[in-house]
Amino acid sequence: MKAVRFDRYGGPEVLRVAEVPRPAPRPDQVLVEVVSAALNPGEIGIREGVFARIWPARFPEGQGNDFSGVVTEVGAEVGDVTPGQHVLGFAPRAAQAEFVAVDATALAPKPSGLGWDEAATVAGAGATAWAAVAAVDPRPGETVVVSAAAGGVGSFAAQLAAWRGARVIGTAGDGNLEFLASLGMTPVRYGPGLLDRIREVAPAGVDAYIDTFGAGNVDTAVALGVPPHRINTNADGQAVRRYGVRGDAQEQANTPRIWAELATLAAQGHLTIPNTRGYPLGEVAAAYRDLATRHVRGKRVLHVMAPGRRAGLV
Template sequence: MKAAAFFAPGPPDVLQLIELPRPEPGPGEIRVRVRAAGVQPADLAVRQGWGPPGIEVSYPQILGNEFAGTVDLPGPGVTGLSPGDEVLGYRTLGCYAEYLVVPADQVVARPPSLPARIAGGLSGAGQTAHTAVEELKVGPDDTFLVHAAAGAVGTVAVQLARLDGATVIGTASPANHDYLRSLGVIPVAYGDGLVDRVRAVAPHGVTASLDAAGADGLRAAVELVADRHRIGTIVAFDLYRELGVRWLGSKRSAARLSDLVTLYRQGKLRIELRQAYPLEQAAAAHHDVGTGHGRGKVVLTC
């Protein structure tokens, strides 16, 4: 099978298309023929030398933590899944490949209304956003500030918060303001004066905030939100402890992913696809995600 992997940390160009044997599923596992795999900021961090907690990076290392595809071969003891079933799911590393093996309880059915390219990028951003909105206890009495609101995680987070009845303010580049308005979000531009601009559109204050942008957004949230337990970040690795706010890791599960699929199928969740790259252009996909301030999700197709 073909896979996009790297042999040593470095810039995007260390990613290479290589040939590897197809993996074999063990008990309770399935082999999936991958159709699309999402590209996440965490993938870029691993490529640059970061190791996910509890995971040993070994070379050649295949990246990718989310996918959509077709069941190719169920392993021993697997019931309820058959060859040809359309699924989406998650695992830690190994998704930038034509085939992968994953525990059967880490996939859910992909309905026909959910395109494979969208499904391939749903789990990472979707489950991160779903976890964040849940952990920050966002509800109808809240004014919720989301930094990088037009990005992959932000796009899902603002929609989930709106479904929960919250007023949502989102920071984004001006080119994405109309997009945020279409999601029911009050847009605010990045840059100097951010705190004052947020206060101008939130006269009754901000009660919770999710940072998917970095240090500037997180520092602004600390000025705006009184309860630091209701401020979370998914990107400011080196700052959250100093500021006394929360690191929000994704609590992935098939049940959480299934909730997101249901919302999409019901027309309550919109997923923006920024760009789909073929597997051999994994380096270009990493360049794209690394630019920041992009709208929606980048995926690789196999």
């Protein structure tokens, strides 16, 4: 099968699509033919070697985590998953490949009303956002700020906070302010003067703050008077240590039950998953160059399954 591999730490140029053996599922696993696999900024840090001490690579290293696909084979001990089922899940450092072997209990069904690209983002950015929202626990009528609210995690988090009844102030650059408004948020431009702009649109104060970007957002939240237990960041470990704020992320929502709830919300139209671009598997390096700008709206995904076959899926 074809799979993304890299043999040394470096920029996107180290990424290649290799021919490798198809994984064989254990008796408690299933084999999934991947349709779409998502891209996440953390994978850039792993590939560049920034996280080599905590999350080292084992070369030749695979890449990709969250995916959507079709079950093609089930292990002898698997009872409740059958070939042909449409699923989504999380296969660490393995999802950008034509096939992944995953535990049968680590999958959620893909609802028919949810697209393949959107489904591929649920177990990564979706679950990360779910954890962030759960950490700050927004209540109806409260005001919540979400930073980088047009990004992968931010766009999920903002909508989940609104789904709980909160008023959401989202931050973005000029090019995304209208987009935030279209998702029902009060848009505010990030950058110098952010604190004053938030105070202007929230004169009665801010109850909770979800940071998905870093770059001083937690300082802003603290300056607004938001209590530490109602601030979450998945992008600024130093701020977690400095202020004692929450740092909940994907690990805290890594369950098929949560993935299934997110997928259902999206399929029912309560959650918009903005996928502005899908790349063919062979263009994986270009896809990561795009993501690395850190100015993408929504998500970037790889179309792992060839378009002709993908179009024939029912």
